[in-house]
Amino acid sequence: MDPILQVKAVSKHFGGFTALSDVSIDIAPGERFGLIGPNGSGKTTLINCISGALRNDGGSIRFEGVEVSGLAAYKRTRRGIARSFQIPRPFHSMSVLENLLVPYEYVVHLKESDAEKQAMDILAKIGLAEKAHAQSNQLSQVELRKLELARAMAAKPRLLISDEAMAGLSGSEVDEVLKILFDLNASGITVIMIEHIMQAVMRFSQRVVCLDAGKIICEGTPASIVANPDVQRAYLGA
């Protein structure tokens, strides 16, 4: 099967600093893909390049066979790439429900009444239904993470990038978010998970890539990654 996302020889520099060099990844449709690496290894830079928040300097990014690396971020969202943010960025002047109406209005182009109904469905699925009319700046940390995911889902993506959706959550909360991501994947959405919580990534992913200093140092099943000496060195230091 053709990959849904094809990252080929992508590089990104900030001034003299090389954040990504020659990164290539293929992701299959429906895959659960894990991206790990120590702090500053380029994980978020890579997904910023994929989602369009940053432009890659070299290489190509193809989504469903179409080159997207020149497209503005909103166009990539409309094509089917959605993301959640590492630090939640809710539309804080809006209610939870209204947050979801933004992608419904701008990506799916639904009438407001239909959009509200579908948004409520998503909120029910994700466990935020009773908070639908709460102001989004009054949510707890885990609720904010869920809102990030809910808003990304409202854009009806075929590829969802979850950027540390579980950082700072308690054990049971991690399980909750993990279940949401599993359910999403079961409904046919390809998921890229970026995570520091090893247990979560290892449980979730079918395949894991480890970045270090902007390079892929290894790729494989969760078990093989944990056993890899390069990964251990990157995380623990030599």
Next chain:
Amino acid sequence: MKYWISAAVILALALGVALSRINEYFFFAGFVVLTFVVLATAWNILGGYAGYVNFGTAAFFGLGAYSATVLFKWQGAPLAVQIAGGALVCALLGFGVGLLTLRLRGIFFAIATVAVIFICETLMVNWRYVGGATGLQLLRPEVLAPFETYTRMLFVVMALLAVAAVSTARYIQTSWIGRGLRAIRDSEEAAEGSGVPTLKLKLFACTVSGALMGAAGAPWPMYLSFIEPASSFNLTYSVSALAMPMIGGTGHWIGPVIGALLLGSVQQIVTVTISNEINVLVVGVLLVLFVVLAPDGVVGLFRKWTRYFK
């Protein structure tokens, strides 16, 4: 519907008053207050909805006035054409300022817009055709029937512009554009990620806001029968256009209207009873009071009270 009826009533009222025997001074002052309704409403489209603080209102206002002057001197254009010309020129300037939002946010955007004032003012000071630094005396044409004096007519024209500006702002606020602009204000990255074409919306807001400011400035040369750079590009226009929505409330279209009517009227009263110089002080004190005590303006206070007494 209720809105359009009120708008029609207000316009009819303005026309009725203008045809009555009320003292000329009322129109002289009322014109200024209405100008500020337009400026504050226009400012709010970009500053309030999208969160980009434009400090360059004076540039748009002054350029609108000068565009009208040029059209008048060159072709003897009628007032409606002068206003359209001012709006068009300032829409273009607005588009240009909108391009600045590509790279500049927050305080840096605000500073860049201040620079636009100085650029425009310097250009006009050095342009002989419009009188340079000494300015230009303008002879008003004959007033149109049924108005008795030119000032009365200008008052009605500015009332029309105010209703047009408020209607535009109201449409933007309640449409899909408004939700997109609010998303931009809350988080530009998340807005992009939710499919909002942020650059297009910002350019749209800048252009519309600029056009309205230019339209507000265009009748001023006729109002004063005179134009001159220092007062046309005066920074107090920028300060007032920013302070009025803050005081009225930036989230709702009625906010800038309340702020402009309130502050504009107080300024007129202070000018007559105390001194023109105290004006700026009044604006400053009120702004500080509101920012500290009622950050959501009069509209926010009103909402809080209605919730409290319900």
